[in-house]
Amino acid sequence: MKTADILRAAARNSFRSKLRTTLTVLSLFVGAFALTLTTALGAGVSDYVQRQVATLGANDILLVSPAATTSTSDGPTEYDPDGRQQSGQATPLTSGTLLNQADVDTIDGIDGVRRVDAIDQISVDWIEASSGGARYEVDINPTSSIGQSDLVAGEQLDQDSSEAQIVLPEDYVSALGFEDADAAIGQKVSLGYTDAEQAQQQVEATVVGVARASLFAAGAGTNSALTAEVADAQAVPGQPRAWPIAVAYLDGSGSGGAVTEDDIAAVKSDLQADDLAGQTIEDQLGVVQTVINGIIGVLSTFAVVALLAASFGIVNTLLMSVQERTREIGLMKAMGMSNGRVFALFSLEAAVIGLLGATIGALAAILVGSAIANVAADTLLADLPGLRILLFDPVNVIAVVGIITVIAFLSGVLPARRAARQNPIESLRYE
Structure with a gap:
């Protein structure tokens, strides 16, 4: 039997028991649907965050503000006429404490800082x-x-x-x-x-x-x-x-004057010694990105659990199929079909079931997710224009379908191995 014949036979045999196969496909559908949505959620949020970072300029700057220090005294803080002023206005990038001229001069004198601009509010x-x-x-x-x-x-x-x-x-x-x-x-x-x-x-x-x-x-x-x-x-x-914030432009020690992680770390350390805090834009988004990744990870875990349950369904479906087709397996082997060909036939049946469930689940997720994203953009996320909460990247969707198909294929290894090892004479005698 040629490879093309095995593929056609695997696709045809997958639906010998339509009800059993349909239930298995549905279990894979749930996992594919959930995993496609969580992947799209991660892609949508990451794309938006990256575009926000891009709006704040190059990677050779540090946003400098007073360090968040905690007073150790039990009573009120003593007034210092040369100290920092306080402001009631705060933004996502600034705190209520203001930089003074001494702070700006200190920043300007740090090794690795090319220029410093104090930002008026x-x-x-x-x-x-x-x-x-x-x-x-x-x-x-x-x-x-x-x-x-x-x-x-x-x-x-x-x-x-x-x-x-x-x-x-x-x-x-x-x-x-x-x-x-x-x-x-x-x-x-x-x-x-x-x-x-x-x-x-x-x-x-x-x-x-x-x-x-x-x-x-x-x-x-x-x-x-x-x-x-x-x-x-x-x-x-x-x-x-x-000033609420100052921008420190850094000199780079990397190739072509590029600013390296070591350059940033050195300036941050010097700033910290002077009770100042320097942050890159990525630092500002670090906590937000961590929370988002955590939520996506939890949702993805539920999808993986659904896929694991579906894989047991595939094993059960193919084991029953092997038992029901024992005489057929014996006949195929008696006519010269090799163990490898029998193994391939049953393994591909599992892959066909996985591919079908994954494809249907991914397509359904794209349809439902696109509708949800459009509604959310006009309602809940109207204050964040440009944010598409679910972004279906074709590469990610294909990856999800491919992963689920591989999981299904691996789930079919045990039943396929059992079918390949059957003795043709004993199989032909099976009632």
Whole structure:
């Protein structure tokens, strides 16, 4: 019997007992369905996180903030006129404690730091279209001067331009009276803020881009010219300047000046010695990614348990098939079919069952998961545009189908081995 004949016979024999095979396929379906969904969940979240990291710039920077120290005294903390100021405004990348000029000078003096930029955090009261209309509250993202926005339309901020520029959040476009994101590009908006003397001031800015919200880019983005103008107006005369975060640009010791892990670790150590904390963007996401991976791991465990249960179903199905076809096996071997061919025939029957269950389960997961992802994007995840919670990568789907098929094939080894070792004479006498 040729290989093609064995394949055709295996596919045909898999459905001799339709009910038994259908139940086995259904058990594989459950495992394939669950494993495809959990794989898609991991791919969707990882893709979103990687895109968020990409929006915050290159890997040669450290975001530096005051270290989180715990006071050991039982009473109130003594006032230090040269100490760090406190701010009630916190962001995903900053804490309530502010850096002072001494901190910035310390960072700048650390070996391996090429340049340090202190990031001003400004407060804007409202925004409106320069042509008039309603005014809306708006927050300014303090990291917009170092990162790249996830743009819907327009261009990134030009930090070297002397013109005041702004990147609008996507949900402000229609509110400010613009027809769509493209129509907002090049238009003027007015920003109102309160200066250090509690007087109301306005500044006009040009809309250069419209951006989606993200993990780190909540609020509008402003370029250095606009940020500096408002920050100078809000600085209290005689009071030392303070910043929520500073960006340390690193020199690299790697090939072509690339920043290595050792470079980052050395700067972090020096910062820690000066009561400062330096973090890469990956560090910021480490805890989130760990929690997500843990959840995905638990869900995947349930899928694996379902597959293990299904593998026992395959063993049972094929053992019963071997017993029912004992005389047929004896006849095939009496006509010259080798033990290897008999083994291959029954092993391939298991693989056919696995391939069928895995394929149906994966396709069902893609259909159901795509519908869930679309609904979630418009409802539960509407505040995180660009996040597709279930991302079905063809490579991952094929891998899931392949793994389940291999598991099914291995499950069929025992019954196939039993069939291959049968004595043809005894098998022909079997009643």
